[in-house]
Amino acid sequence: xxxxxxxxxxxxxxxxxxxxxxxxxxxxxxxxxxxxxxxxxxxxxxxxxxxxxxxxxxxxxxxxxxxxxxxxxxxxxxxxxxxxxxxxxxxxxxxxxxxxxxxxxxxxxxxxxxxxxxxxxxxxxxxxxxxxxxxxxxxxxxxxxxxxxxxxxxxxxxxxxxxxxxxxxxxxxxxxxxxxxxxxxxxxxxxxxxxxxxxxxxxxxxxxxxxxxxxxxxxxxxxxxxxxxxxxxxxxxxxxxxxxxxxxxxxxxxxxxxxxxxxxxxxxxxxxxxxxxxxxxxxxxxxxxxxxxxxxxxxxxxxxxxxxxxxxxxxxxxxxxxxxxxxxxxxxxxxxxxxxxxxxxxxxxxxxxxxxxxxxxxxxxxxxxxxxxxxxxxxxxxxxxxxxxxxxxxxxxxxxxxxxxxxxxxxxxxxxxxxxxxxxxxxxxxxxxxxxxxxxxxxxx
Amino acid sequence: xxxxxxxxxxxxxxxxxxxxxxxxxxxxxxxxxxxxxxxxxxxxxxxxxxxxxxxxxxxxxxxxxxxxxxxxxxxxxxxxxxxxxxxxxxxxxxxxxxxxxxxxxxxxxxxxxxxxxxxxxxxxxxxxxxxxxxxxxxxxxxxxxxxxxxxxxxxxxxxxxxxxxxxxxxxxxxxxxxxxxxxxxxxxxxxxxxxxxxxxxxxxxxxxxxxxxxxxxxxxxxxxxxxxx
Numbered sequence: 001x002x003x004x005x006x007x008x009x010x011x012x013x014x015x016x017x018x019x020x021x022x023x024x025x026x027x028x029x030x031x032x033x034x035x036x037x038x039x040x041x042x043x044x045x046x047x048x049x050x051x052x053x054x055x056x057x058x059x060x061x062x063x064x065x066x067x068x069x070x071x072x073x074x075x076x077x078x079x080x081x082x083x084x085x086x087x088x089x090x091x092x093x094x095x096x097x098x099x100x101x102x103x104x105x106x107x108x109x110x111x112x113x114x115x116x117x118x119x120x121x122x123x124x125x126x127x128x129x130x131x132x133x134x135x136x137x138x139x140x141x142x143x144x145x146x147x148x149x150x151x152x153x154x155x156x157x158x159x160x161x162x163x164x165x166x167x168x169x170x171x172x173x174x175x176x177x178x179x180x181x182x183x184x185x186x187x188x189x190x191x192x193x194x195x196x197x198x199x200x201x202x203x204x205x206x207x208x209x210x211x212x213x214x215x216x217x218x219x220x221x222x223x224x225x226x227x228x229x230x231x232x233x234x235x236x237x238x239x240x241x242x243x244x245x246x247x248x249x250x251x252x253x254x255x256x257x258x259x260x261x262x263x264x265x266x267x268x269x270x271x272x273x274x275x276x277x278x279x280x281x282x283x284x285x286x287x288x289x290x291x292x293x294x295x296x297x298x299x300x301x302x303x304x305x306x307x308x309x310x311x312x313x314x315x316x317x318x319x320x321x322x323x324x325x326x327x328x329x330x331x332x333x334x335x336x337x338x339x340x341x342x343x344x345x346x347x348x349x350x351x352x353x354x355x356x357x358x359x360x361x362x363x364x365x366x367x368x369x370x371x372x373x374x375x376x377x378x379x380x381x382x383x384x385x386x387x388x389x390x391x392x393x394x395x396x397x398x399x400x401x402x403x404x405x406x407x408x409x410x411x412x413x414x415x416x417x418x419x420x421x422x423x424x425x426x427x428x429x430x431x432x433x434x435x436x437x438x439x440x441x442x443x444x445x
Numbered sequence: 446x447x448x449x450x451x452x453x454x455x456x457x458x459x460x461x462x463x464x465x466x467x468x469x470x471x472x473x474x475x476x477x478x479x480x481x482x483x484x485x486x487x488x489x490x491x492x493x494x495x496x497x498x499x500x501x502x503x504x505x506x507x508x509x510x511x512x513x514x515x516x517x518x519x520x521x522x523x524x525x526x527x528x529x530x531x532x533x534x535x536x537x538x539x540x541x542x543x544x545x546x547x548x549x550x551x552x553x554x555x556x557x558x559x560x561x562x563x564x565x566x567x568x569x570x571x572x573x574x575x576x577x578x579x580x581x582x583x584x585x586x587x588x589x590x591x592x593x594x595x596x597x598x599x600x601x602x603x604x605x606x607x608x609x610x611x612x613x614x615x616x617x618x619x620x621x622x623x624x625x626x627x628x629x630x631x632x633x634x635x636x637x638x639x640x641x642x643x644x645x646x647x648x649x650x651x652x653x654x655x656x657x658x659x660x661x662x663x664x665x666x667x668x669x670x671x672x673x674x
Contacts, residue, residue, distance in 0.1 A: 018561060020561070024558065031546065032546065035546050351542070354542075355542045355543075355555075356544075356559075357530075358503060358530060358542075359536065359556045359559065360527055360528065360531015360532065360555075360559040360560065362524045362527040363523060364524070365527075438503045439503050442503075442538070442542065
């Protein structure tokens with residue numbers, strides 16, 4: 001029988017990659033890794049932490065930017081919002097001043113007229129006066145912003161009425177004492193009952209509640225980050241603008257130790273709606289120009305939600321690049337760790353390589369054996385990393401109350417890269433093992 | 446006269462050691478016919494190891510031709526030589542050279558592993574050979590759990606598993622006590638009786654004398670080639 005063995009042929013070369021052989025190589029690899037359990041585990045940790053940090057950071061970043069973007073979108077991407085701001089130098093004067101005086105600043109009714117008259121493409125204007133006061137229901141009290149505004153506020157600001165109705169043109173024209181409450185303040189003012197039809201008291205005036213707005217969907221904590229200047233944004237009560245003018249006039253008095261301070265502000269907030277999205281930037285520029293020409297001091301602030309959105313997107317891009325570099329570096333470090341161990345392993349197993357070569361293993365067989373081990377190491381690291389990386393955002397959103405979003409592609413990407421790292425950093429040790437001269441390898445002690 | 450299965454035709458082998466060229470074999474010519482039992486002897490540095498490496502297709506001659514089973518292997522590439530080793534040669538080493546993390550059966554299977562034989566068939570054949578060398582009770586033991594003589598018998602089973610044309614043994618009794626050595630030599634005698642072709646490289650005269658034919662090397666030449674009665 002011995003003489004009948006078929007002579008070896010070169011065309012059988014690629015049979016070395018048969019599925020059966022690969023399966024056996026995998027089994028051999030598992031045994032070899034299991035033999036050095038601790039070493040394998042420690043080697044894998046680099047990849048585990050790399051993959052895990054990528055997924056966790058992506059999830060947290062994605063969640064944060066999603067929240068920010070949602071919030072900006074809720075302001076209306078076609079809107080340009082002007083706020084009245086107390087000019088900084090006046091603030092100083094009023095702080096140290098013992099004299100009583102009237103401070104006049106902010107967006108005015110004539111600004112509204114100028115903007116509508118000079119800038120084409122402006123569709124709706126939304127003026128608002130905002131007065132800070134306590135709102136009472138018998139003994140319940142809420143520190144609240146009372147916003148005097150116009151009937152089209154809900155449609156323009158994407159803020160819908162949850163129950164009841166918003167006030168109408170007639171309410172406004174008749175300077176009726178009606179109000180619409182923000183959803184967040186309802187449970188504080190009217191625990192256990194519906195506020196509709198009830199009366200609330202502000203100072204000496206009574207208002208009838210005709211509607212309740214929808215909740216804003218985000219909590220006060222995140223409001224601080226984007227709208228830090230009005231802390232009580234969550235608590236807002238809406239009354240008709242004309243009613244507000246009637247009740248409060250234009251001068252606000254504030255009593256301080258030893259002095260009175262008065263402020264005259266015509267409009268606290270002005271929202272300009274632009275007809276089409278691509279005109280927003282141009283109109284914003286025009287509004288800015290009009291305001292600059294008519295205000296000597298910078299007593300207003302212009303917010304363009306669309307630009308804020310773009311800025312947020314750009315920030316997210318930068319964040320992704322930074323994250324990508326961190327991920328690349330940590331996976332690189334993990335890969336170097338694997339390569340280091342595999343090189344040590346190759347040296348340690350020189351004799352085994354010699355034996356296998358003498359008994360018929362081709363270079364390719366040795367390469368496959370070592371490459372399979374490396375890929376398994378990084379693959380296992382990748383799987384553990386994905387599991388850990390999916391768990392951490394869950395824990396974070398549970399304990400820290402942050403929103404996290406795990407996209408489908410982030411674990412896939414992280415796992416793919418870790419497997420790729422295994423191949424790339426496995427090739428060199430494997431080739432080095434395969435290149436050994438069998439005679440030398442057999443002689444190795 | 447049957448066709449020789451090993452033909453060495455004026456084989457030379459030289460190594461480059463820095464600036465010097467070391468001539469390990471300086472023109473060696475001999476034939477081996479099937480079923481022969483040969484010992485290759487000589488003092489150290491005479492070219493024994495070089496000759497064994499060439500016979501075992503672990504190395505290629507610098508000049509000259511080596512025909513194994515009628516096929517010229519002296520100019521083959523690395524992959525073809527690996528295939529020849531796996532299919533046509535059996536190796537037995539002085540230090541057994543078993544893979545420590547594999548069991549007895551798995552060690553015996555290795556040459557078949559690289560020939561893509563079906564697993565079940567390989568396993569069956571390995572078990573049969575392990576029984577034949579008297580290790581039926583130790584199939585799942587690891588090499589370090591066995592005595593030297595037992596380990597060498599595993600190596601013999603491994604050398605037989607692929608039904609080689611030639612079995613090459615390098616000082617097979619060198620690491621064994623005399624009793625185990627005698628046992629191994631008995632196994633060789635049996636193999637010879639079954640018609641296997643054996644080449645043993647040794648410097649132990651008692652081992653050398655058991656062979657049918659002794660080739661003695663000296664300074665890279667064949668000094669003598671005698672057939673024992």
